[in-house]
Amino acid sequence: MPERFDPLSQLTLEQxxxxxxxxxxxxxxxxxxxxxxxxxxxxxxPIARALHALVERGDTGYPGDTPYLEAFASFARDSxxxxxxxxxxxxxxxxxxxxxxxxxxxxxxGGTVVVTSPAYPPFYxxxxxxGRTVAEAPLxxxxxxxxxxxxxxxxxxTEGGARAGFLLCNPHNPGGTVHTRDxxxxxxxxxxxxxxxxxxxxxxxxxxxEGAEFVPYLSVDPxxxxxxxxxxxxxxxxxxxxxxxxxADALVAxxxxxxxxxxxxxxxxxxxxTAAYNEGREWLADLVAGLDRNRHLLASLVAERLPGVRYxxxxxTYLTWLDCRALDLGDDPAAxxxxxxxVALNHGHTFGTGGAGHVRVNIATSPEILTEAVDRMAATxxx
Ligand SMILES: Cc1ncc(COP(=O)(O)O)c(C=O)c1O
Numbered sequence: 001m002p003e004r005f006d007p008l009s010q011l012t013l014e015q016x017x018x019x020x021x022x023x024x025x026x027x028x029x030x031x032x033x034x035x036x037x038x039x040x041x042x043x044x045x046p047i048a049r050a051l052h053a054l055v056e057r058g059d060t061g062y063p064g065d066t067p068y069l070e071a072f073a074s075f076a077r078d079s080x081x082x083x084x085x086x087x088x089x090x091x092x093x094x095x096x097x098x099x100x101x102x103x104x105x106x107x108x109x110g111g112t113v114v115v116t117s118p119a120y121p122p123f124y125x126x127x128x129x130x131g132r133t134v135a136e137a138p139l140x141x142x143x144x145x146x147x148x149x150x151x152x153x154x155x156x157x158t159e160g161g162a163r164a165g166f167l168l169c170n171p172h173n174p175g176g177t178v179h180t181r182d183x184x185x186x187x188x189x190x191x192x193x194x195x196x197x198x199x200x201x202x203x204x205x206x207x208x209x210e211g212a213e214f215v216p217y218l219s220v221d222p223x224x225x226x227x228x229x230x231x232x233x234x235x236x237x238x239x240x241x242x243x244x245x246x247x248a249d250a251l252v253a254x255x256x257x258x259x260x261x262x263x264x265x266x267x268x269x270x271x272x273x274t275a276a277y278n279e280g281r282e283w284l285a286d287l288v289a290g291l292d293r294n295r296h297l298l299a300s301l302v303a304e305r306l307p308g309v310r311y312x313x314x315x316x317t318y319l320t321w322l323d324c325r326a327l328d329l330g331d332d333p334a335a336x337x338x339x340x341x342x343v344a345l346n347h348g349h350t351f352g353t354g355g356a357g358h359v360r361v362n363i364a365t366s367p368e369i370l371t372e373a374v375d376r377m378a379a380t381x382x383x
Contacts, residue, residue, distance in 0.1 A: 007041040007283065008290040009366050016040055021238065026344070033344040034373050037173075037319060039235040039364035041287065046279035047234060047272050054271060061267060063091070068270040071277035072228060072243045078281075079206070082216045084245055088254065091270060093263035094240040095203045098227045100126045101262045102244065103165040105253060106197035107132055112157035113165040114196070116145060118321075118351035118358065120173045123201075127167070138354045143175040143312055143321065145183050147190070154194040166191060168200040170217055171208060174351060174360045175321035176314025178212040181220060188221035197253075198224045203242075204317045206233030206284055209292050212315035222249040230276035232317075233284055235364075241269030291318050294363040294370055301371060305378040318364035321348075325357035327381060334359045341380035343373045 017024060023038040043051075054060070068091055073084040092098035103113050109131045115123045117136040124134045137153035140146045150166075157164035168187065171178045179187075191198045200217035205228065208214045218226050229242040242265070246254040276284075295314055302311045308326035324333040334347040337359065348358030363370055 004289060005286045006290045007287045008039070008294065008364065010042050011040055013369065031338065031342045031344050032369065032373050032376060034362045034365060034370070035344045035346050035360070037232060037362060038237060039318065040366065040369065041235055041364070044234055044276065044280045044283035046283070047236070047275045050271050050275035051268070054268060059267070063264055063267045063270055066267070066270045066274050068241065068265070068274045069243060071274040075277040075281070076216070076228070080214055080216055082219055088246045088248070088251065090244045090254065090257060091265040092227070092242040092244050093265055093269070095201060095227050095229050095231070095242045096122055096126055097263045098242045098244045099167055099199050099201055100130050101260070102199050102225050102253065102257065103127060103132065103167060103197070104130045105256055105260065106165045106199070107163050111163050113167055114150070114153040114157055115167050115352070116150070116169065116172070117353040118174060118348065118355040119169060121350045123167055123169070124352060136353050139172070139177070143172060143177045145179060145187065147186060150187070151190055154190055154196050158194045158196065164194070165197045165199060168198055168217060170200050170202050171204045171214065171316035173204060173317055174319050174346070175312045176204070176317035176319065178208055178214060178315040181215045184215055184217055184220045188224070191221070192223065200224060200226045202226050203229045203232050206230070207288055207291060207318065208316040209288065209295065209314070214316070218245060218247045222247040225250050225253060230273040233287070234276040234280055236269070236272050236276065239266070239269045239272050241265035241273045291364060294318070294367060295320065297367055297370060298361065298363055298374070301374040305374055306381070318362055320361045320363055322359050322361060323357065324359055331356040333357065337377050337380050341376035343376040
């Protein structure tokens with residue numbers, strides 16, 4: 001059998017250190033960076049071709065007629081059997097702007113948006129900047145939804161008839177939990193009971209490993225709003241765009257979205273993501289195969305070299321979560337791994353309740369770099 005292309009094994013550390021993006025420039029050059037959600041992969045060839053064509057043509061204007069929404073709808077149908085009527089979808093500048101705008105619309109100033117912690121830190125940041133209160137419904141010890149905590153949060157958020165929202169992360173960052181159909185149906189029931197608007201951030205849906213099934217939230221809740229993007233699956237953070245999908249019973253929110261203040265996708269973002277959805281599927285399959293090997297590699301490296309650390313084998317995403325509370329490194333083990341081990345991981349406590357004593361490790365790199373990172377973590381523990 002011909003060997004498969006592995007996007008994660010194409011670039012040397014020297015080539016990566018030439019990069020000028022946040023992952024490679026935030027820390028000094030002796031630090032090995034496995035933090036922010038960038039992948040150590042070359043650009044997928046079809047996306048590179050589309051971008052080169054834009055450069056060649058000097059095609060740097062406002063968004064044109066790229067079939068971005070159609071490309072996403074076709075990807076959703078083929079990947080998840082999900083029929084997305086294009087008329088219910090809208091391009092957005094990025095996932096963050098899409099969830100901030102729709103949740104600001106669903107709540108009043110000072111109103112509450114519930115998140116399930118530990119959660120991607122910008123869930124807190126941008127909603128607070130929009131004048132909303134962020135309330136936490138912590139996940140359980142296995143990073144699964146805890147319906148008692150969710151119900152308490154919904155009850156408190158809607159007290160006195162207040163309008164409230166729930167920003168679901170499906171699959172979840174950090175740790176890669178893929179919510180099941182039953183769990184999502186229970187979320188939908190609870191949200192309907194309390195009148196909470198659910199916005200489901202599904203940016204990580206393209207990266208789900210064998211054994212788990214991504215269930216689009218709108219397939220269980222017509223009142224919901226979902227957000228998709230190719231930016232994590234194909235490493236396009238530099239040229240973002242997103243697709244907002246409004247459920248059949250949320251179309252008034254789509255009308256308000258059209259009439260309200262929001263940021264459009266850029267032409268390049270839409271063109272790049274159109275190429276990803278239409279022509280980047282084989283590349284994505286190769287990527288997921290490599291990440292699948294890395295998630296198991298990390299399991300064996302942790303077992304061998306980091307005794308006491310609990311690793312949540314992710315069902316999705318490359319953003320893994322390590323419980324380091326048994327080590328003697330306090331609430332912020334990432335600080336010790338950085339200062340003593342010279343390896344940059346995300347600080348668990350910045351992910352809210354449930355994050356202290358944890359680190360997030362980005363495994364979207366070569367097996368060699370991942371191994372070196374764990375060696376550096378292990379060296380931190382010696383002496
Ligand atoms: C859950 C989640 N939502 C949103 C984003 C960022 O999306 P965008 O760059 O399109 O705003 C990320 C990036 O890592 C993420 O993990």
